[in-house]
Amino acid sequence: MSLHALLTLFTLGMAAGWTPGPNNALLASSGVKFGLRRTVPHALGVGLGFPVMVFLVGLFLGAAFQASALLRDVLRYGGAAMLLWVAWKIASAGGLGSSTGPIRPFRFHEAVAFQWINPKGWVMAISLTAQFMNPAHIWLTALMVAGVFLVVGLSSAFGWAALGTGLRRFLAKGHRMRIFDITMGAVIALGVVVLLRG
Template identity: 30%
Template structure:
């Protein structure tokens, strides 16, 4: 397994660092509330990531195969959740008006992962490519793959949140803050539609 770790990381790099529901969510929250405010949601998302990834690696994906409507329901629920986040951001005021908005919580991060069908697809694809269930010791492989996947995502999402925070430094005035809110809410809305159509 150790010799396949570089290949696994190369496989995950474009998936983790390209714009998607998680990255846009954390970039938007970093821009709105600052990098530190994203830590609880990031922790929630990645604790849920580790648990869901391990469950899929241990056979949870079989349930999704047997009940395809479950996947469709997750996809639609995830799209609606991201669209709701986009709407809240669109309606928010300037970056100084913290009383009308709040940073994403630990549980927002958990829900975002659970309702992100892209994550399930990537996880299932990852295990089909990198897990050899024919060998003994595959349980330790599941744990290793799960941990690498989770840590890679954690770094990616943290970088997106940090980028959002840095971008926001240029948008402190009310008019430019409105532009930032509209830009990120539009990006999230596009991601929500994309999720629904996949």
């Protein structure tokens, strides 16, 4: 992979990794509700889980998903349904300390598994690996693409979790937490709608 292609991949990865989406909304919400220290396993699960997914997609699954409309539809609509459920759970949470909200942050393995049902993740993994994979050096380019997403993923995961943690005191007053929960749920739901229309 040329330096120009690597810089292009990194730029696209930063734009995709830092924009609001299901992972980032969940990380910000976890940072608000549980603080940064308790959100670390979730952030690591996202930051490490997505590059592993990108690597495996680049090696094995990209061509299969591009060739099979049924597989794409199952992933697309099944993942969308799961994300809408997650959006509802976040939007209907009762605020800090509420018994109606999540009782604990995502565990590492749950955050890793979540990557495999996240439609935004699949769109990114398949489209970017398809653009940057070199069939003559498939292992090397799969590792390079995954390596870029390792850097991007860890930085954005911890960045969004820290943002949520920083907002914790501000959101503890009045109805601000309720508004935040509804906003994060709406961001996820809107992302699902955009992905389904695309």
